[in-house]
Amino acid sequence: MDMTEYGYRLIADPATWVPVPREFPFGEWVDADAWLADVPSRLAAGVTDAGEIAEWYRRTASAVLDVPAPHAGVQETFWYLPLDRLETTLAHLSVVPRAVIGEATLEDIATTGAETVMAPRIERIPSRVFGEAVRALETLPARIDDADGGTGVGILGVARLAAESHGAIFLIEVIDPSLDRIALMLDDLLGLLDSIRIGTIDELERDPASPV
Known part of the structure; x- marks a missing residue:
């Protein structure tokens, strides 16, 4: 065929993998700022010390977004x-x-x-x-x-x-x-x-x- x-x-397990945009728009996010404003907060939801963890997610999400293919x-x-x-x-x-x-x-x-x-x-x-x-x-x-x-x-x-x-x-x-x-x-x-x-x-x- x-x-x-x-x-x-590809339907990745959300408990293990986070899709990283290669370009925008991507899903519901129109640009990188929208993705970085939303995704780290979602990841930190319900986590103990969510503020500190959310900040780590924000820093790391910004870094992984900049990694070239x-x-x-x-x-x-x-x-x-x-x-x-x-x-x-x-x-x-x-x-x-x-x-x-x-x-x-x-x-x-x-x-x-x-x-x-x-x-x-x-x-x-x-x-x-x-x-x-x-x-x-x-x-x-x-x-x-x-x-x-x-x-x-x-x-x-x-x-x-x-x-x-x-x-x-x-x-x-x-x-x-x-x-x-x-x-x-x-x-x-x-x-x-x-x-x-x-x-x-x-x-x-x-x-x-x-x-x-």
């Missing part, structure tokens, strides 16, 4: 914000027609192709929606600026999930300097991938939560 005949919806093909970005932790990591979703990618395998797509500090860890994992997905974990060398104005060498962790359906490749990517944080996210990243629904526009409008 050709994705030109189909569309997709890692590449031009990103369609959607999600702020990882589980209820039990205050996090700032972003996950990015790209959707590319198989015809554009050619014969590359999901393993090829799930890896960055960049020089790595350690050998990538690549595995096929079950997916409730796609049947199977490929997960790749990589460590990339990175330049780190220190507080004294100097630079050092550090690492960036990269986690990617690649899956295919209806003639399209779906890729979710996380880049973070904390490998421990990425490890804690892995189940939630698979949950994010499995929240994708594919169907005709009519089907998605009738029941966006029902997988095809």
Whole structure:
């Protein structure tokens, strides 16, 4: 089946993910000021010490809004914000027609192709929606600026999930300097991938939560 005949919806778990606008208008928000005025207050609602937490949400929401997409093909970005932790990591979703990618395998797509500090860890994992997905974990060398104005060498962790359906490749990517944080996210990243629904526009409008 050709994705030109189909569309997709990603219905992320609101207890874990906050959609981050890539452009405005976005949903009910006409611009960045409207989003920043509304979303942090919603996130802090019902939280103990909500004033202090709301201020953290405001500062962090402004920061995540300014994070550029890692590449031009990103369609959607999600702020990882589980209820039990205050996090700032972003996950990015790209959707590319198989015809554009050619014969590359999901393993090829799930890896960055960049020089790595350690050998990538690549595995096929079950997916409730796609049947199977490929997960790749990589460590990339990175330049780190220190507080004294100097630079050092550090690492960036990269986690990617690649899956295919209806003639399209779906890729979710996380880049973070904390490998421990990425490890804690892995189940939630698979949950994010499995929240994708594919169907005709009519089907998605009738029941966006029902997988095809």
